[in-house]
Amino acid sequence: MSARIRMAKLAPYLFVGPAIAFVLVFLYAPVVFSVGLSLTDWNFISPTMNFVGLENYRRIFADPNFRDAAVNTLLYCVVLIPAQIMVPLALAALILRVRNPFLAGFYKSALFLPTILAYSTAGIAWLWLFDPLNGFFNAALSALGMPTSRWHNDPSLAIWCVTFVTFWKNFGLNMLLLLAALVSIPKSLLEAAAIDNAGPWRRFFTIELPLISPTFFFVAVTTTMNVLDDIVGVIDVLTGGGPYGQSSNILYYMYERGLSFFQFGQASAASVIIIVLVLVVTLAQFRMFEHRVHYES
16 A cells, blocks of 8 residues: 555544544543542542542532522523523614614624623623622612612622623624524525515514524524533622522532632532533433524535
């Protein structure tokens, strides 16, 4: 076999090799390490790891802080995932119907701007807005003669403040993706539907939405996979998981157990639970919605 033939057979593996190595080293290897670490009692300082089996899982499930974080995680997901999909879709459809190019560009820029801000910058801005003493919101309420609020310091409101800021920080990217998909729809299809007396709502649900289903499916899956990370950034800056753990979630619980209390076994057990939950939800999305996606030929 000549060197040219051998190189031709080897070329595909050389092209995909770096990508496979990257995935193995930075994705699958940490997952395997986390699973192994979740079965030990280790503080990252001791030279030895004590094997404890499933004890870490028993401990975190018995921990009321973990149960509260799990309930908060469910609440975050139930509210944020639909909001970060449906609201950007509605905004994209509305912007598409703005005839003035200047206004359309202004709306896109203004709505996308929060996405490019760092969590620290966004968090500091909202900390000032929510400040119970000198914040903008309470100053406005006082000027209107209305009662003020503790906002993110109130145990009953903290979780909603985190939810709102997380949505505000991240919905812009989904909006632009869905807007790009709507713009790519052939105008001839919409014009033909208008000639057939199809109204705006009927055109949207029977033509536009089915044609952007691949992008819609992509947005739904990526939003589900990233929503926990998005929340943690806001929690860390805005509330620190408080007050009294009312705004925490499982990922922030993992962060506290690992980097605050050096209980890396329990932190790894929480990370394994997160991986399983995200995997189950993502696979369910593929099973439920992928067959409804219409790919253009």
